[in-house]
Amino acid sequence: MDLRYSESDEAFRAELRSWLARSLPELPSRPSWDDWAGRRRFDTDWQRRLFDAGYAGINWPREYGGRDASPSEQLVFLEETTRARAPYVGVNFVGSLHAGPTIMTEGNDEQKNRYLPEILRGDEVWCQGFSEPGAGSDLAALRTSAVRDGDDYVVNGQKIWCSFAHIADYGELLVRTDPDAPKHRGISWLVLPMDTPGIDVRPIDTVLGSSEFCEVFLDDVRVPVANRVGAENDGWRITQVTFAFERGTAFVSELVEARRMAEDLAGLARDPAHRHELGHVVAELDGVWALTKRNVTRAARDGSPGDGALMVKLAYSESRQKLGDLSVRVLDRSALDIDNEFVVERLRTLALTIAAGTSQIQRNIISERLLGLPREQQWTSS
């Protein structure tokens, strides 16, 4: 058991650090929070720079243009990009951490060749189309229908919480292809070109004001059958693959970012009570970071981060919210400005215990899958 990075990890760190030092000063100024066209431009430009330097898709296999970095190199990448305050994955989130890995695992060769290089270069932006107004935690209850008509599916329904739908080229769309099957068995996973006629995208104002979230209305939208990833009605299993990526890796960069913010907050916190609480939260985030290193070791040993990823998601999101609560108190009346970095973060992180599986759903999964507890009995009407 040791925490020492290998010589090759350290060589990678040195190379990356010097690239960041050269590249970051060349970046244009960052767009404002609600300038969505500007944010797409900025984030995809950053993705292109990563690609040109060989850092895009750091965890993707080489055959898809990635770097095939070892899990420990991925940690080094996150540590260094965060330390240098490099841009976050931003609008490339769904493509590079969600849809891309899913297509890589479950797509056919044509789909891999068509979509993966564009995601990696930052040429195409993806959005998510999973949740519906009536299918949140109970995602498998989704009702958006896809009916075969020749070589197309005709899709009708409504999606919600579609991150980046207003600026995306493609969506990962879950639809019901067999209305008569049990709810988990009649779902398919489609690639939805967002310029298809019949799609109406409406941004959702959140507690932050403008946001990346949208509602998407689908009215007789024709999607080629060739856009289906995996077998018809096998979409629920594929969705679990997507979630394994999301819950497994997507939060690690958030965690690194939270540790940096805690250190920034330390520069502002003077009151002994605030310092005390800060120490508490820093220790928690350090502990979750240690658990992440354990998951990384497991991923290197047997290809999957294992159950630890579920625990990281639950623990991280709650510690991050404590940090946010503390930051608002430290700021005192400076917190009355939503555009303060800490305030916008406090508001944004209210969603961490809701998105990608609420903390309550996470606890159900952990208690059933890891502790072997029985499922709660269904309510039945008598």
Added chain:
Amino acid sequence: MDFELSADQVALRHGIRSLCEGRFPIKRVRAGFDRGAHAELAEAGVFSLRTDGFGVADAAVVFEELGRAVVPGPLVWLYLANGLVDAVVGGLEVARRRPPWMVEHLDVLDTLLVVDDDGVQSVAAGKVAGALPVARPLDPLTPVHRVEQLPAGELVGEADLVARWRLEGAVVTAAFLVGAAEACTELSVAYAKERRQFDRPIGSFQAIKHLLADMLVRAEVARASVHAAACTLDDPDVGDVTRAVAGAKMLAGEAAITNGKTATQVHGGMGFTWEVDVHLYLKRAWALDTVLGSVDEHADAVAATVPG
């Protein structure tokens, strides 16, 4: 980086777990620490880990198992003092505290090591005068005497020894606490699967399941943190030793105390009884939070490592 137990550490864990299951079942544990227990643990090499060439990470593996079995005794002091004092020793931290001194396990000790900021004094246990036993110690397995005045001792270590003991001792104590937190989770999960109310196991209710999920996660985060602190002590280049150790003791203390309380709750009325073992874990956790830095002190210590 390989942040998992090595094959040797897995074997070590297995060996200590077998020792605890075979020689320290809960019935014997409830009889308390005595010279026989000391001899068996010493024979197994629990106290001589460092002099036998093991690292702090190995010691953390061992103490986690001792914590799971809630083995009583001044185990951490015996581990720290090995090679320095050849006797049954206990420890007493006096820095920033005032009498009466609450001395643990005095009746079994040969030597009491009095730890202050500037050094360690060795005091013959027989020379401690006027010690009054606490009739009902908080932890029934940690007997305590009240002592108003300590006799003069012999200096056996300077400030650098104290500094090392505070780091290493905090990590192995934290490992013990993690083991206690894990045992509380296991006891509670087993009970929730077996105990039936409303014609179903109480472990099927989300109100219970969520408590248990939190117990598991709390202990796992603390465990990773303790292992990280141990690895950092073994190889100080990989991180900030002070921050890693303080965070580990804080998280482990909190995990053991919170899991002890939650285990009491999950066991319902039975959790409030002397018969059910849960209280032994909770009481030990409270007792060990007063040793080598509390949750509160370590939270402040972590904050002090983050530049303000």
